[in-house]
Amino acid sequence: MKVYINGKYYEKDDAKVSVFDHGFLYGDGIFEGIRLYNKNVFRLPKHIDRLFRSARAIMLDMPWSKQEIIDAVCDACRVNNLTDAYIRLVVSRGKGKLGLSPFTCEDPQLVIIADQIQLYPQELYDNGLKAITVPTRRNSHAALPPMVKSLNYLNNILAKIEAQKQGFQECLLLNSEGYVAECSGDNIFIVFDGKLITPPVSCGSLGGITRMTTIELAKKLGIEVEEKPLARFDVWTADECFLTGTAAKIIPLVELDSRKIGDGRPGAVTKRLIDAFNEYAPTDGIRI
Ligand code: PXG
Numbered sequence: 033m034k035v036y037i038n039g040k041y042y043e044k045d046d047a048k049v050s051v052f053d054h055g056f057l058y059g060d061g062i063f064e065g066i067r068l069y070n071k072n073v074f075r076l077p078k079h080i081d082r083l084f085r086s087a088r089a090i091m092l093d094m095p096w097s098k099q100e101i102i103d104a105v106c107d108a109c110r111v112n113n114l115t116d117a118y119i120r121l122v123v124s125r126g127k128g129k130l131g132l133s134p135f136t137c138e139d140p141q142l143v144i145i146a147d148q149i150q151l152y153p154q155e156l157y158d159n160g161l162k163a164i165t166v167p168t169r170r171n172s173h174a175a176l177p178p179m180v181k182s183l184n185y186l187n188n189i190l191a192k193i194e195a196q197k198q199g200f201q202e203c204l205l206l207n208s209e210g211y212v213a214e215c216s217g218d219n220i221f222i223v224f225d226g227k228l229i230t231p232p233v234s235c236g237s238l239g240g241i242t243r244m245t246t247i248e249l250a251k252k253l254g255i256e257v258e259e260k261p262l263a264r265f266d267v268w269t270a271d272e273c274f275l276t277g278t279a280a281k282i283i284p285l286v287e288l289d290s291r292k293i294g295d296g297r298p299g300a301v302t303k304r305l306i307d308a309f310n311e312y313a314p315t316d317g318i319r320i
Contacts, residue, residue, distance in 0.1 A: 090182065163203050170187065212235065
């Protein structure tokens with residue numbers, strides 16, 4: 033595997049950034065997780081737009097144009113001879129002096145790792161995931177805006193640890209007001225009375241690319257979609273529930289906090305959307 037760093041390729045073991053990079057010292061940087069399906073990089077311009085919004089929010093001046101990054105992502109897939117992949121794109125603040133100030137840093141690092149990912153075994157796509165609500169709350173808009181895909185993912189990692197220590201692979205995070213935000217790295221949807229409902233991003237979820245795709249596909253299938261704040265009660269009592277994310281794609285959630293969701297099996301609407309997504313995803317992307 034060859035890893036792209038600032039225009040050059042390095043073998044996996046030689047792909048390194050400095051320990052003085054503030055990405056390493058302070059989690060000062062941003063990232064994207066992107067999929068390559070059948071040689072098409074799925075919704076790449078949308079990922080790069082989101083990356084630039086993250087950069088703007090943390091005042092990281094990007095020395096590359098959007099097109100240069102798009103070209104670099106496609107090139108990294110070609111160089112690694114990939115057909116299907118998970119691409120982790122990282123921009124770190126760069127090397128600087130000790131101390132929080134990002135203004136001592138120069139030379140931000142653009143890293144592109146084009147590799148594989150299998151978040152969950154197929155069995156969980158067929159039978160569904162079980163999750164718990166964890167005590168850790170989603171970052172508040174007043175602290176670290178949850179829309180920024182920053183290199184500091186400890187909020188999500190703490191939640192994941194709490195779930196795993198209880199024997200669960202996934203968890204629900206509530207926002208500081210107690211409304212449903214999202215799962216550890218995935219957006220959440222419920223189906224109630226045939227309608228698809230997901231919390232608005234103002235409730236603390238990330239504006240997921242898979243979330244948006246799912247909303248579009250549902251509308252095409254004639255399924256009504258609503259964005260509104262949800263409480264845990266709404267998830268417990270939903271007919272169906274599923275999670276969306278670039279790495280996870282669409283995965284059914286069949287139990288939350290020991291309550292079966294619906295009949296405890298992946299639901300019909302969820303299955304329709306999984307099929308629609310799997311059919312659609314390889315057709316919408318930038319050809320490498
Ligand atoms: N919520 C959060 C907090 C995320 O970071 C999603 C939802 C789903 O969004 P997309 O755009 O992927 O549909 C994400 C996605 C990784 C990694 O290691 C990436 C994410 C989450 C966890 C791990 O690349 N991003």
